[in-house]
Amino acid sequence: MNCLVPHITVKDLTMAYGDFVLQRDMNFVVNRGDIFIIMGGSGCGKTTLLRNLVGLKEPARGQVFYGEVSFWESDQEEQGRIMRQFGILYQSGALWTSMTLSENIALPLREYTDLNEAAIREIASLKLSLVGLKGFEDFYPSEISGGMRKRAGLARAMALDPEILFFDEPSAGLDPISSRLLDDLILEIRESLGATIVVVSHELPSIFAIGNNSIYLDAEAKTIIGSGNPKKMLEESQNPIVRAFLTRGEQKV
Amino acid sequence: MENARFENAGRGELDLSQPTHDALLISFYGIWEMGNDLPSAEEALNKIETASAIRRVSFEAQNLSGWDTGLLTFLIKVIDTCTQKTILIDMTGLPQGVQRLLALASAVPERAGARKETTQEPFLSRIGTATIEFGRSLPELLAFIGEAFMAFLKLFTGKARFQRHDLWLIIQQTGVQALPIVSLICLLVGLILAFVGAVQLRMFGAQIYVADLVGIGMVRVLGAVMTGVIMAGRTGAAFAAELGTMQVNEEIDALRTLGIPPMEFLVLPRMLALMLMMPLLCLYADLMGLLGGLIVGVGMLNLNLMEYINETRSIVDLTNLCIGIFHGGVFGVLVALSGCLRGMQCGRSASAVGQATTSAVVTSIVCIVVATAVITLICDVLKI
Ligand SMILES: Nc1ncnc2c1ncn2[C@@H]1O[C@H](COP(=O)(O)OP(=O)(O)OP(=O)(O)O)[C@@H](O)[C@H]1O
Ligand SMILES: [Mg+2]
Numbered sequence: 001m002n003c004l005v006p007h008i009t010v011k012d013l014t015m016a017y018g019d020f021v022l023q024r025d026m027n028f029v030v031n032r033g034d035i036f037i038i039m040g041g042s043g044c045g046k047t048t049l050l051r052n053l054v055g056l057k058e059p060a061r062g063q064v065f066y067g068e069v070s071f072w073e074s075d076q077e078e079q080g081r082i083m084r085q086f087g088i089l090y091q092s093g094a095l096w097t098s099m100t101l102s103e104n105i106a107l108p109l110r111e112y113t114d115l116n117e118a119a120i121r122e123i124a125s126l127k128l129s130l131v132g133l134k135g136f137e138d139f140y141p142s143e144i145s146g147g148m149r150k151r152a153g154l155a156r157a158m159a160l161d162p163e164i165l166f167f168d169e170p171s172a173g174l175d176p177i178s179s180r181l182l183d184d185l186i187l188e189i190r191e192s193l194g195a196t197i198v199v200v201s202h203e204l205p206s207i208f209a210i211g212n213n214s215i216y217l218d219a220e221a222k223t224i225i226g227s228g229n230p231k232k233m234l235e236e237s238q239n240p241i242v243r244a245f246l247t248r249g250e251q252k253v
Numbered sequence: 254m255e256n257a258r259f260e261n262a263g264r265g266e267l268d269l270s271q272p273t274h275d276a277l278l279i280s281f282y283g284i285w286e287m288g289n290d291l292p293s294a295e296e297a298l299n300k301i302e303t304a305s306a307i308r309r310v311s312f313e314a315q316n317l318s319g320w321d322t323g324l325l326t327f328l329i330k331v332i333d334t335c336t337q338k339t340i341l342i343d344m345t346g347l348p349q350g351v352q353r354l355l356a357l358a359s360a361v362p363e364r365a366g367a368r369k370e371t372t373q374e375p376f377l378s379r380i381g382t383a384t385i386e387f388g389r390s391l392p393e394l395l396a397f398i399g400e401a402f403m404a405f406l407k408l409f410t411g412k413a414r415f416q417r418h419d420l421w422l423i424i425q426q427t428g429v430q431a432l433p434i435v436s437l438i439c440l441l442v443g444l445i446l447a448f449v450g451a452v453q454l455r456m457f458g459a460q461i462y463v464a465d466l467v468g469i470g471m472v473r474v475l476g477a478v479m480t481g482v483i484m485a486g487r488t489g490a491a492f493a494a495e496l497g498t499m500q501v502n503e504e505i506d507a508l509r510t511l512g513i514p515p516m517e518f519l520v521l522p523r524m525l526a527l528m529l530m531m532p533l534l535c536l537y538a539d540l541m542g543l544l545g546g547l548i549v550g551v552g553m554l555n556l557n558l559m560e561y562i563n564e565t566r567s568i569v570d571l572t573n574l575c576i577g578i579f580h581g582g583v584f585g586v587l588v589a590l591s592g593c594l595r596g597m598q599c600g601r602s603a604s605a606v607g608q609a610t611t612s613a614v615v616t617s618i619v620c621i622v623v624a625t626a627v628i629t630l631i632c633d634v635l636k637i
Contacts, residue, residue: 088507092503095507111414
């Protein structure tokens with residue numbers, strides 16, 4: 001933890017849908033082993049930023065480096081190799097609806113490991129029990145609740161013990177206790193696997209509990225207006241918008 | 254005047270007055286609730302817009318006995334107009350609740366640039382846009398076909414990544430489960446063909462040639478075409494809807510970010526299954542068609558059973574059968590390609606899935622008809 005090694009470096013990133021620019025000139029670094037929080041009001045482009053980072057949407061301008069490699073300037077094979085280190089939890093879960101939960105988790109394992117079926121099933125059960133879904137192996141995504149789908153998505157993201165995990169609002173739709181357990185799980189993944197974790201989150205308690213670095217995206221300014229450790233930001237940030245967000249609007253803009 | 258108002262306090266009413274020459278006072282009476290036939294805002298707005306002297310608008314609600322969204326929408330219209338004309342608004346006369354809700358409604362300002370522009374595009378420009386889009390869709394189509402081809406190459410080198418049991422499942426869905434509908438349609442087509450032929454041929458006493466008509470017709474083209482159309486409606490549509498829904502739910506994104514090419518994982522098994530099953534279904538369809546013809550020939554025209562079978566055997570040779578099955582194979586590729594293409598191109602909404610499905614069926618049927626014409630032409634040139 002003493003020496004910081006950059007894992008993801010974003011340089012001058014501008015993202016847009018057609019002419020509609022969401023955020024411009026973003027620069028930030030996510031270090032190895034960070035739990036990096038992306039904050040911002042609803043609709044400011046957090047999900048879009050994730051899509052730019054994980055290679056689903058090409059940025060309008062700018063670069064994303066993984067280690068030394070510029071993702072969007074690499075060829076397809078290299079991109080595929082980088083993407084294989086990712087585990088992604090989508091905002092809506094994005095479970096494969098025609099497969100049971102355990103098959104959902106098994107698919108990446110089948111594709112990328114030589115494990116036999118029994119081992120794969122055991123891993124799937126383990127991952128499910130990590131997110132509190134023990135016993136739901138043979139349920140289809142349509143047969144479980146929204147919050148459960150979220151957790152199953154999380155289990156799938158962790159299937160291959162990836163180096164970088166991207167979570168889009170992991171605790172949205174969860175009760176406070178499950179949400180707390182999830183925070184513990186995220187911290188635990190970081191500790192035990194040394195993974196780098198990028199989290200989009202609105203949950204203040206969880207942001208303060210897990211985040212050690214963050215950025216705040218603003219829809220008005222269309223760029224990053226605050227960054228750093230969330231706890232420090234709460235104490236030190238001078239920006240009224242960031243303060244309002246971190247104090248739930250109690251300190252007025 | 255106040256008392257006169259009170260008599261019909263049930264309905265919402267309003268009164269405009271000008272206490273001083275530069276101020277407008279809007280007074281509300283009765284119950285301002287939705288569906289209560291409220292007065293329109295026209296009058297008040299007109300007054301604000303035309304009387305240029307007005308610098309200040311205030312409200313009075315002493316005799317307002319009830320309100321809901323109906324009042325709020327009225328007020329928002331007034332406030333918007335005033336803001337446009339930079340007229341001062343004094344809301345103190347309104348009930349506390351109304352003031353709070355209005356404050357909430359204006360708490361988050363409209364996002365600049367977020368509102369969709371709805372401009373009426375001129376006719377020529379629309380044609381231009383459509384042409385450009387069509388031009389763009391062609392390379393997309395070619396890229397899709399190219400990718401599908403690459404996926405097949407990978408299949409032959411054994412590196413394609415899909416789940417074997419997916420393939421078996423799709424084979425079952427597109428093969429065995431299609432048998433009932435194929436039986437029904439092709440039997441009936443055979444019957445109809447024989448029927449129509451019989452009426453004409455009986456005039457020459459040449460009933461036996463019904464066997465030739467049905468035999469050549471079904472085996473050479475009709476069996477394949479009917480199967481193709483059935484599969485376009487049944488399986489092509491299912492492919493498009495399935496892949497389209499996966500697109501909507503980000504399931505395809507989830508595959509892509511895992512590094513699993515959707516082309517190999519989803520499209521390849523579907524194309525493979527249909528390409529394997531179509532020729533077989535086609536063979537079965539031919540058989541059903543011939544059976545239909547036989548029923549009419551023997552049952553209605555009183556032809557001898559053996560006589561009919563012999564006539565059919567003499568006319569339906571291997572060439573005809575092969576041409577029919579070739580048709581089937583081609584249609585299999587076309588239906589699978591159109592279904593998967595439309596599914597993968599699908600947008601991210603429920604209506605986009607509907608469009609993808611429709612478009613898949615239309616594309617497959619058009620392709621089937623065009624392909625039939627082309628193959629027939631080629632056979633004619635080659636004299637087979
Ligand atoms: N496919 C798209 N085409 C055009 N505009 C889009 C598209 N997807 C999102 N947007 C716009 O981009 C903006 C940001 O969307 P995004 O999903 O990134 O928000 P977000 O920050 O993740 O919000 P939330 O916290 O509510 O999930 C929104 O204003 C939305 O209108
Ligand atoms: Mg989002």
